[in-house]
Amino acid sequence: MDLDIFKPKAPPLFGLDISSSSVKMLEIVDAGKGAFRVDRYAIEPLAREAVVDGNINNLEAVAESVKRAYKRLGTRTKHVAMAVPTGAVITKKIIVQAGLSEGELEMQVETEANQYIPFALDEVNLDFQVAGPSASGSGEQEVLIAATRKEKVEDRVAVAESAGLKALVMDVESYAQQAALSLVVEQLPGGGRDQNIAVVDIGANVMNVSVLRNEQSLYTREQAFGGNQLTQDIVSRYGMSPDEAENAKRTGGLPDDFDSEVLRPFMENLSMEVQRALQFFFTSTQFSTVDQILLAGGSAVIPGLDEAVNTRTQVPTVVANPFAAMQSSSRIQLKRLMTDAPSLIVACGLAIRRFDPV
Secondary structure (H helix, E strand, O other): OOOOOOOOOOOEEEEEOOOOOOEEEEEEEEOOOOEEEEEEEEEEEEOOOEEOEEEEEOHHHHHHHHHHHHHHOOOOOOOEEEEOOHHEEEEEEEEOOOOOOOOHHHHHHHHHHHHHHOOOEEEEEEEEEEEEEEEOOEEEEEEEEEEEEEEHHHHHHHHHHOOOOOOOOOOHHHHHHHHHHHHOOOOOOHHHHOOOEEEEOOOOEEEEEEEOOOOOEEEEEEEEEOHHHHHHHHHHHHHHOOOHHHHHHHHHHOOOHHHHHHHHHHHHHHHHHHHHHHHHHHOOOOOOOOOOEEEEEEHHOOHHHHHHHHHHHOOOOEEEOOOOOOOOOOOOOOOHHHHHHHHHHHHHHHHHHHHHOO
């Protein structure tokens, strides 16, 4: 199966996001007049080490979580849009002659891909999309190429199939995230036009900071800091097992000094990491300001984190919620959806692939 990042598909599908800590499924349907409705979603935790750095280590364990999530989702839809980790994908823009036939374009892409992909072409899945005329304007066009190792795609396809699902679209996590975040940016003053918007995605082990301007990525930086750090802090302070700590983190029931002794220092450290990432952005680009910070990822919902980041960086900070302007079905608990929204961003970007123009 080839990567289908750029090729639209017609049948109904839902988003299936496999992160390092959980499986997320999300189905969005047409509510009429160009509006979306969140129809159903499910989040199922993954066994420890089942997925590490985007690699599926334990296919069986991941498949079990997918089956459980699908059962809870309760949909009849069998088609899914999935994504490979951003770090597993090589992307490059190339310039080619305008007006090439599809066959000529494919040959040109393969020739170019051969030069910069460090694997044999029969080991990779390749996709491309014409991005538009080149800036030089001399009868040339820009083409975006994306390539990933076949096993990255095949592992995800196998997980879906073991749960009786069929992967119709294989996207890239960063593209899916950007698609969902464009829904958030639309809600910002002036629709976010001509603004530098920093997206801080706080995963279990890694914090990814990227700066977008008019839907183009200006900068991205990964830092080894995430929600697991808070779990470790709970483990070392209260002598809990990692699973107990993770559970207590989600459900509460921690000692009275947790806020002051553990949570606040964690939020302070996280805010400093964000500030450091922004400094790197300023020194490595011509920009010296950021207009807005959007917090995403599972740890973004920690109460008061947006305020802590705002205080440290002096930049307006909000928790990203791509569902703010959407309707939702009666089976959705709105309060729960608001809490889960930051961790459903990739799943949301995948779920709206069903609305791609055919």
